[in-house]
Amino acid sequence: MERGGAYAFSAALSGAFLLSCLLFAAINRRQRGPYMDEAFHVPQAQAYCQGRFLQWDPMITTLPGLYLVSVGIVKPAAWLFGWTGSVVCSAGMLRFINLLFTAGNLYLLYLLLFKIHQKNKGTLHV
Incomplete structure (x- = not known):
């Protein structure tokens, strides 16, 4: 990816992340409790937060990876910052x-596109 393209892509990713942050803030301000499918996922994640890893809601059809990662991020942060009660x-x-995962996905997209464009530079276009 050329320098100008990299700057443009970086600006686009920054804008997308900023938009995600603004949407997060607006939605979280208006909708404090679980909404739509969160009614299944939030209690499941909260069970994992409490160490009940064998509890599973049969209505959930996804793998538990996000719950495990959430516990792996939230629990150390709660200990580090002294969070208790309803925040954790x-x-x-x-x-x-999920917002952190958005940032990670945007970065992975950047790396993927950079790799693709580097590979295309080595080929001769006729």
Whole structure:
């Protein structure tokens, strides 16, 4: 990826992340509790936060990876910052974990596109 393209892509990713942050703030301000499918996922993640890893809601059809990662991020952060009670593993905190995943996905997209464009530079276009 050329330098100008990299700057443009970086600006686009930054804008997308900023938009995601603004949407996160707006939604979290208006909708404090679980919404739509969060009614299944938030209690499941909260069970994992409480160490009940064998509890599983049969209505959930996804793998438990996000719940495990959420616990792996939220629990150390709660210990580090002294969070207690309703903040730890709340719907808002779990939504924030998804926001972090958004940032990670945008970065992976950048790396993927950079790799693709580097590979295309080596080929001769006729």
